[in-house]
Amino acid sequence: MMKWTFFHKLGSPKWFYDISGKWLPWLQITSLLSLVVALIWGLAFTPPDYLQGNSYRIIFIHVPASFLAQAIYMMMATAAAVLLIWRIKLADMALKVMAPIGASFCILSLATGAIWGQPTWGTWWVWDARLTSMLILLFLYIGIIALRGAIQTSEVAAKACAILSLVGVVNIPIIKYSVNWWNTLHQGATLKLTEKPSMAPEMLWPLLLSILGFYLFFTLVMFLRLRVEILSREKKTRWVKALVGE
Amino acid sequence: MNAVRKQRLILVLLLLLGVGAAVTLMLFALQENINHYFSPAQMESGEAPTGQRVRGGGLVVPGSVERDTESLQVSFRISDGAGEVTVLYDGILPDLFVEGSGIVATGMLNKEGVFTASEVLAKHDENYMPPEVQKAIDDAHPGYSSPSYSSPALQTSARELEVQQLESLNNGG
Numbered sequence: 001m002m003k004w005t006f007f008h009k010l011g012s013p014k015w016f017y018d019i020s021g022k023w024l025p026w027l028q029i030t031s032l033l034s035l036v037v038a039l040i041w042g043l044a045f046t047p048p049d050y051l052q053g054n055s056y057r058i059i060f061i062h063v064p065a066s067f068l069a070q071a072i073y074m075m076m077a078t079a080a081a082v083l084l085i086w087r088i089k090l091a092d093m094a095l096k097v098m099a100p101i102g103a104s105f106c107i108l109s110l111a112t113g114a115i116w117g118q119p120t121w122g123t124w125w126v127w128d129a130r131l132t133s134m135l136i137l138l139f140l141y142i143g144i145i146a147l148r149g150a151i152q153t154s155e156v157a158a159k160a161c162a163i164l165s166l167v168g169v170v171n172i173p174i175i176k177y178s179v180n181w182w183n184t185l186h187q188g189a190t191l192k193l194t195e196k197p198s199m200a201p202e203m204l205w206p207l208l209l210s211i212l213g214f215y216l217f218f219t220l221v222m223f224l225r226l227r228v229e230i231l232s233r234e235k236k237t238r239w240v241k242a243l244v245g246e
Numbered sequence: 247m248n249a250v251r252k253q254r255l256i257l258v259l260l261l262l263l264g265v266g267a268a269v270t271l272m273l274f275a276l277q278e279n280i281n282h283y284f285s286p287a288q289m290e291s292g293e294a295p296t297g298q299r300v301r302g303g304g305l306v307v308p309g310s311v312e313r314d315t316e317s318l319q320v321s322f323r324i325s326d327g328a329g330e331v332t333v334l335y336d337g338i339l340p341d342l343f344v345e346g347s348g349i350v351a352t353g354m355l356n357k358e359g360v361f362t363a364s365e366v367l368a369k370h371d372e373n374y375m376p377p378e379v380q381k382a383i384d385d386a387h388p389g390y391s392s393p394s395y396s397s398p399a400l401q402t403s404a405r406e407l408e409v410q411q412l413e414s415l416n417n418g419g
Contacts, residue, residue: 050380051342051370085254122340122367128282166261170269183281183303185350190372200375
């Protein structure tokens with residue numbers, strides 16, 4: 001029989017607060033460094049595309065933002081499952097603080113996509129499967145944020161948000177495979193799990209670095225927000241009172 | 247894992263399974279509406295409705311673009327390897343409109359199978375490379391963008407060649 005105690009230790013707000021505090025400076029340095037290097041490299045030093053010229057350079061923001069918008073949703077759905085099954089408070093706090101970050105990346109993805117679409121496709125927006133499913137993702141994020149705000153009792157709000165997050169997770173494979181399942185104006189995936197990326201190496205490296213930078217930046221912002229959330233929800237506990245010196 | 251948690255886990259999995267099944271069925275039912283455009287093969291086989299606004303998309307057949315010298319009128323053929331359809335358009339084509347690359351046109355298909363477009367959008371693919379690499383590929387496979395070839399089969403193989411070339415570059419780099 002497996003021991004589940006480690007899982008509960010992981011879910012202890014105080015334990016997380018202590019650990020994340022040690023991580024913060026490293027996250028700050030690495031995210032700043034990777035983002036600055038990746039963006040300068042991608043925007044100024046990589047060669048232009050043979051077909052799109054310089055306009056393709058928005059890929060160094062568009063693709064990482066889209067990746068994050070979907071990855072954060074997957075993390076929220078995981079947190080939702082953990083909350084529903086194990087009733088771990090920290091999972092609900094994580095779910096709450098991740099939603100606005102995910103929504104921001106989703107807006108960034110849709111906005112950069114529209115800006116890219118205008119010069120290349122000739123239109124800001126089309127209702128194809130990829131763009132529409134991404135818009136639905138934004139509505140899911142907004143829905144989860146709004147649902148929490150609409151319910152007064154925090155336990156009920158936590159449960160409702162968790163269920164909505166879980167239900168919405170079906171949209172993630174639809175976004176990913178929309179370009180394969182249906183005819184879309186949006187092109188297929190450049191970075192694939194099973195095949196070689198269809199991008200020249202001198203463009204691929206800054207893109208991968210930018211994705212890494214976006215992930216680190218997200219982790220940093222998430223930790224900062226989660227730490228504030230922990231302090232505000234645990235303000236009656238002895239360790240928080242000791243921490244703030246009351 | 248205790249009994250209560252196991253029960254909750256099963257509930258969560260059932261919820262995901264139920265929603266997943268419902269959405270899958272819905273997407274299958276709406277398959278045709280979700281497709282953004284009809285392919286040339288679908289337009290040739292009569293799957294696409296005539297006399298109403300639809301979208302059609304495919305690769306511009308190299309050498310098929312004919313521009314009117316007096317006006318903006320342009321005609322070209324689009325192909326998906328399985329069918330070909332003539333498109334008429336009166337307007338400014340997007341910058342990325344290149345022979346051999348993809349487009350999506352909005353307009354009307356008539357009974358003779360000619361597509362009159364009111365809007366043409368360029369669809370680019372997922373391959374990105376510097377101009378020198380593209381030039382190297384063109385030099386190695388001169389047939390690809392020359393007007394002499396028009397067979398859809400050749401078009402597919404030229405694309406595959408291009409992708410292979412890019413992959414070998416990635417391997418080497």
